[in-house]
Amino acid sequence: MFRLGVVDSPAQGHEAYRGRLAIPYLTPAGPVALNFRCIRQHDCKAVNCRKYLKPEGEEGHLYNVAALKADSDFLVVTEGEIDTISWTMAGVPAVGLSGVKAWKPHFRLALDDFPIIYSAADADDAGKGLTSLLVREVGARPIRYERGMDGNDTWLSGGAGALRGLISG
Ligand SMILES: [Zn+2]
Incomplete structure (x- = not known):
């Protein structure tokens, strides 16, 4: 896929x-x-x-734009491609941004169809920066992984249920 x-x-x-x-x-x-x-x-x-x-000049793309077509009330925005793949395997529509610098203002329109946007970034400084940006730009709701974990770690340790559990609460 x-x-x-x-x-x-x-x-x-x-x-x-x-x-x-x-x-x-x-x-x-x-x-x-x-x-x-x-x-x-x-x-x-x-x-x-x-x-x-990354090759020069390839900043500024959303990963997995196919998810923007999902019939869903919510979309998860992750920090990076591997986490996007993990959430997708868990049956959750997800796109990825490889950091704050990858954000472009027109992405706001791309995300507009989803009533709820979750930010699933890492707990480090870069991840916090990305979540702040998503809260400001699209009113994202932050998802908190367990300490020291990212989306793929969560998938590997607890499978789809562990990821889905983070958004059902
Ligand atoms: Zn290496």
């Missing part, structure tokens, strides 16, 4: 992404951007590796 892949034979200019997970930003018109996630067996921070690499 998300057409994930691993970069084996990089396109010209994409050599730096070899061995990374390729995450396309799919739209009805085809992919509009890519993000490349490190999948090596190490702690990226500890070895000074950038967990995510």
Whole structure:
């Protein structure tokens, strides 16, 4: 569904992404951007590796715009692609923003069809910044993960019910 892949034979200019997970930003018109996630067996921070690499100029896209067509009273906005995939697997319509800088004012219109928008960002400073922005821009309701967890951690530990439980309360 998300057409994930691993970069084996990089396109010209994409050599730096070899061995990374390729995450396309799919739209009805085809992919509009890519993000490349490190999948090596190490702690990226500890070895000074950038967990995510994007080609220049590919900021400013919503991930998983297909969810905007969902027949739902609510939409979850996550911080990043993997969490978006986790929420989607849990049967919850979700889009992702890779941080505050990815926000564009016209996204407000894109989210307008949903009476309730939840912000499901991480509990760190970057995540708090994203939630503040979503509260201000679209009146989002913050979702709080358990301490130290993100959406994918929650999915891995408790499955769909653990994620869905965060929005039913
Ligand atoms: Zn890494």
